[in-house]
Each structure stands twice: as C-alpha cells, then as structure tokens.
Amino acid sequence: YYVGTNYQASRRFDDAIGVYARAAAADTDLIIPPFETVPFGIQARLQLGRTYRQLCRVQFENDGYDDGMALLELALDVLREAHSLVETTSLRGYGDARAELISGLSYKATMLRRARRPEQDVLAAYEEMTAVDPNDVAAWLDAGHIRRRAAGSRADLETVEAYYLRAYELDPRDIDAHTNLLSVRQDLQRPEEDLAIILGDTP
16 A cells, blocks of 8 residues: 555556555455554555546546546546445444545536536436435535426426425525525426426427
8 A cells, every 4th residue: 555655656656556456455354454544445445546536637637538537437436435345334434435435526527517518417426426425515406406407397396396405404504505495496386387387398
C-alpha cells in the first residue's frame, strides 16, 4: 500500500494502480493493522479510486470524454466495492468510503451534464447517491428536479412529491426543498384536465 502512495506521489500512476490492486486483493481478512485505523484493503481501494479519478480528469480536460468516463467508471466500481465492504463489516462507522463514492457520483453527474448526455443517465447517478447516503438533501432535490421535468402523469408527480418531501424532512430550512414541495403539491391538487395540460398530455 505505501509503495503505491509513493508511486502516486511521483505521478507513476500505472505503477500505483497495479500496487493498489494487489494490496486490495491480498487483504482478504480486512484486519486493522497496528497504528492504523482502517485495513489496508480498504485504504488501497480508496487510493485506487482516487488515482483513477486523477487520470479521468486529465482525459476530460483534454476533451477525451469517452476515455475519461471509462476511467471514472473504474473509479466508481472500486469505490462501490470499498463502500460495500465497509457497510457489511465492523467498519460501518468509517465514513470516508461513502464520502468518496458520493463525490465520484456527483462528479459523474456533472460531467454527464456538461456533455449534454440524456437526463436519465444523470438521474441514475443522483439516485445512486440517495441510495448510498439517504441523508443527502441535494441528491434528493436534483433527482426530483429531473423527475419533475420528465413527469407525464399524476403518478409521476406523486413520486416527485416523495423526493421533495424527503429533502424537506431532512432539512426543513432548505428553501429549495420547501418551495418545490409546495409547488408540486399545488399541481397535484389540480383537476385531471388542467394537470394534463401542464404535463403536456393534451395540445
């Protein structure tokens, strides 16, 4: 693991990736070593994810969207693994794995938006964020906004209402959550004919 950090500091990223991957695979018991707070297997996965993200930023900055997104997905895969291991062991209170995964997913949503990718792809990133951290107010709101723009029925709006309500319950002081919750509830109170016009179901 420490060899990997030295490689990464020296910008020998390919070498760092190889060492981190071996360290992650070797630590099957996830035992916390002396003078450490987290097993090397978890630390190696987090550093591997960070290394992939460093590389993907370079690709994005040089207009290599496809290569950048491929590297970002590699980062997310290893961060998902780290988060899953933390959540299913005695390490559950260790929040770095969750924070790293949330950060990666947020970055993915940002890059998808910049590339004008379908909103359903962006929505998938935000909804994964709500699954990873159900207390993420911003993720609930962003997912709700996308679902509201795509809403085509009363049932769709009821789903949007649930998203905004969750955000409002988490932070009643959030103006965006409060305003959008009131707005969607006003729409839900409309007669079917009026609602159909709002949703674009009738000319």
